[in-house]
Amino acid sequence: MNDFNLWWEALPLLAKGYWSLALPATVVFLVMMALTLMGSDADIDADDPTDSDGSIISVKTIVGFFTFFSWTGIATLNSGAASWLSLVYALIAGILVVIALVWLMSLIPKLSADGTTRLGEALLKSGEVYLTIPPMRTGLGKVQVAVNGGLRELEAMTDESGSLGTGTQVVVIEVLDGGTLLVSRLE
Template identity: 35%
Template sequence: MQTWWGSLDPFMQTLWGIAIAASAVFIIQSIMTFVGMDSETNFDGDFDGDMSADDAGESTPFQLFTFRNLINFMLGFSWTAIALRASTESTSLMLVGGVVVGVLLVCAVMYLFKWMSGMQQSGTIEPEALVGCKGSVYLTIPAGRTGEGKVQITVRSAIREYNAMTDGDRLPNEAPIRVVAVLNGHTVLVEKV
């Protein structure tokens, strides 16, 4: 008695092998993505933990040659070629159709990830955005820039904490303040409101 696998010619066995392996890896990748264990591996062995650009801005999140894109291509290629076998015996047509669908699937997934990454917010606040913001003293600020205290400022509907100095009198806890200038990335100059 001949099995289903044994009745296939070597070309179809290869296509089915690719389809089954690519589908299994795709399912595993999908599960890992939904539980937060997603990762991208490039062919050169580099490992990127996520699809977003890093703080230095050196990461290229939409690389063409990634393991995920290879699996997406193989998935589209193999299943399309298998489906075309029902309508044609032409190996060339099956290969061309499979390659076209594989490339389109890779492009669609890359576009989807690019679109989703465009919805991210960096969370970075430019220094100009702090000037004029109001808040309150969290830790007492000494008079005349002789030392630093801390303030809590409302910026873009979020409360942020910064080191603070003042040119005026000592500002006690809970005193209402307004940011006059940004001295550096972590310290602001404030005045009493």
């Protein structure tokens, strides 16, 4: 402990300031990173001041600024740079980290996918009957059709005079009201 006291007393005031910011900011930064990587910060259904709405001032950007500001200041002072130059480099590093974090957080909403099935995309696509479709629109059956990059099981009717049994290859010729597909036997 005595060595620490000697080291601390020998530090210039600016270096003490950097170290006083670096240690707590780094701990908070590492905890936030660990929680983010584990997905813990994404499952909360509440107002979150660290939301990725592109805001420059958030908990993540403030912690990132102080973490990189302080460590850059420590590194430049230890390399022998003048105090004013160390402060300039530290400010530049902190600002660059804030810019990078805001940019990265603005990309997060673009990672979401819309899982809505757009039935219009099923038009003229071929598929296979999954549950028998009764003839002449007298009832509903089900077909499997590739829509939106995935195989969907959708309700279907037919105008054919005979029923379409399971495994029959069909083509979607119309999307009816209510999202029911009108299909015919694939020739």
